[in-house]
Amino acid sequence: xxxxxxxxxxxxxxxxxxxxxxxxxxxxxxxxxxxxxxxxxxxxxxxxxxxxxxxxxxxxxxxxxxxxxxxxxxxxxxxxxxxxxxxxxxxxxxxxxxxxxxxxxxxxxxxxxxxxx
Amino acid sequence: xxxxxxxxxxxxxxxxxxxxxxxxxxxxxxxxxxxxxxxxxxxxxxxxxxxxxxxxxxxxxxxxxxxxxxxxxxxxxxxxxxxxxxxxxxxxxxxxxxxxxxxxxxxxxxxxxxxxxxxxxxxxxxxxxxxxxxxxxxxxxxxxxxxxxxxxxxxxxxxxxxxxxxxxxx
Numbered sequence: 001x002x003x004x005x006x007x008x009x010x011x012x013x014x015x016x017x018x019x020x021x022x023x024x025x026x027x028x029x030x031x032x033x034x035x036x037x038x039x040x041x042x043x044x045x046x047x048x049x050x051x052x053x054x055x056x057x058x059x060x061x062x063x064x065x066x067x068x069x070x071x072x073x074x075x076x077x078x079x080x081x082x083x084x085x086x087x088x089x090x091x092x093x094x095x096x097x098x099x100x101x102x103x104x105x106x107x108x109x110x111x112x113x114x115x116x117x
Numbered sequence: 118x119x120x121x122x123x124x125x126x127x128x129x130x131x132x133x134x135x136x137x138x139x140x141x142x143x144x145x146x147x148x149x150x151x152x153x154x155x156x157x158x159x160x161x162x163x164x165x166x167x168x169x170x171x172x173x174x175x176x177x178x179x180x181x182x183x184x185x186x187x188x189x190x191x192x193x194x195x196x197x198x199x200x201x202x203x204x205x206x207x208x209x210x211x212x213x214x215x216x217x218x219x220x221x222x223x224x225x226x227x228x229x230x231x232x233x234x235x236x237x238x239x240x241x242x243x244x245x246x247x248x249x250x251x252x253x254x255x256x257x258x259x260x261x262x263x264x265x266x267x268x269x270x271x272x273x274x275x276x277x278x279x280x281x282x283x284x285x286x287x
Contacts, residue, residue, distance in 0.1 A: 018125045020234040023162065024227035026129045030136050030155070032220030037140035039212040042205045045191045049139055049152050052183060056159050059171075067166040070240030073248055076168050077257050080249070083171075083178050084264045088271035090183045094190045095279035101194040102281065110207060 023064035031057035042108040044097045048090065055086045125165060132158035143205075145191045149184065156180050170246040 030053050037050030059079045066075025097107055104112050135154035142148050156179045163172035253261045 012123075012126070015122065015126060017235065018122045019232065019236070020238075021228050021230075021232040022125060022129070023166070024231055025224045026132060026162075028220055028223035028227055029133050031223065032216045033133075033136045033140050035219060036212050036216040039215065040140070040206045040209050042207055043145065045145065045187060045194065046140075046148055048187060048190075049148055052152065052179070052187075053136055053139065053155065056156065056179075059175075060159060060162055063163055063166045063168045063171060067168070067240075068234050068238050070238060071167060071243065071245070073245060073252055076171055076245060076249055077252050079168070079171055080174070080253070081260060081264055083174055084268055087178055087182055088268050090186050091275040092271050092278070094186050095275040097190055097194060098279045107194045108205070 020064055020068040023060060027057040027060040027064070030054075030060070042110055044093075044100065044107045044109050047109065048093050048097075051089070051093075052086065055082060058082060121165065124161070128158045128161040128165075131155075132162070145195075149188050149191060152187070153180060153184055156184065167242045168245060170249055 034050040034053030034057060037053065038047050041047050041050065059082050062075040062079045062082070066072055066079075069075075100112055101107055106112065132155050135151040135158070138151035139148045139155060142151065156175065159179075160172045160175040163169075163175055
């Protein structure tokens with residue numbers, strides 16, 4: 001890292017050097033945004049987008065810890081499994097949302113409050 | 118401030134702003150395309166953190182798979198007559214309070230606990246694809262197989278669940 005040239009304009013020089021906590025705080029912000037999306041959205045698709053934000057935040061945490069513990073690859077393996085399960089979750093959730101649409105003609109989750117018609 | 122820091126701050130800005138657009142905009146399509154930018158920024162973070170295989174996987178699976186799936190879902194579940202694709206929000210104020218508490222607690226906790234961890238504990242950068250594959254075939258072979266079974270079961274189940282008229286399987 002020491003050999004890289006300074007490419008930052010002077011007015012940004014007050015920003016601190018990036019460490020582990022910077023990645024963790026970005027992931028905390030993304031996690032909070034995902035929770036906000038899940039709680040406030042009425043459309044089921046947008047709730048799913050909130051879930052994806054949360055999963056990405058968790059992945060960023062895992063990979064950041066893996067990097068800052070001397071490139072220990074266990075964190076990256078866990079992130080691979082998170083991506084696999086996110087794909088499976090998205091497929092099943094979209095199938096359920098399509099079924100809800102066929103049955104109720106709406107995907108607003110506060111209107112779909114009955115188990116049968 | 119060096120190249121690493123500059124790139125980090127740039128993509129942190131992209132990730133946070135587009136993530137905020139995902140959860141705040143009223144237009145479903147804007148949310149989907151902002152999610153695209155968030156996912157690309159996450160891939161950039163993975164590159165910064167020497168996770169080359171995961172960065173490529175992120176682009177392939179999230180952008181090429183999950184986001185397209187979400188877009189299909191968004192387009193299939195809207196009435197053709199009302200094409201505005203707008204969506205409402207509910208109980209915003211309690212959610213704001215909850216999110217401020219959760220986010221503040223997490224950020225404070227992370228900063229107070231890990232703020233002294235800098236580049237000294239990073240270790241040398243190296244290609245991770247081959248060691249990752251070796252780990253998946255040795256120490257993590259059981260979770261790997263279980264994940265493959267879960268993926269097959271989930272995808273077959275999703276295909277069957279999403280069919281329009283469910284005649285019994287013969």
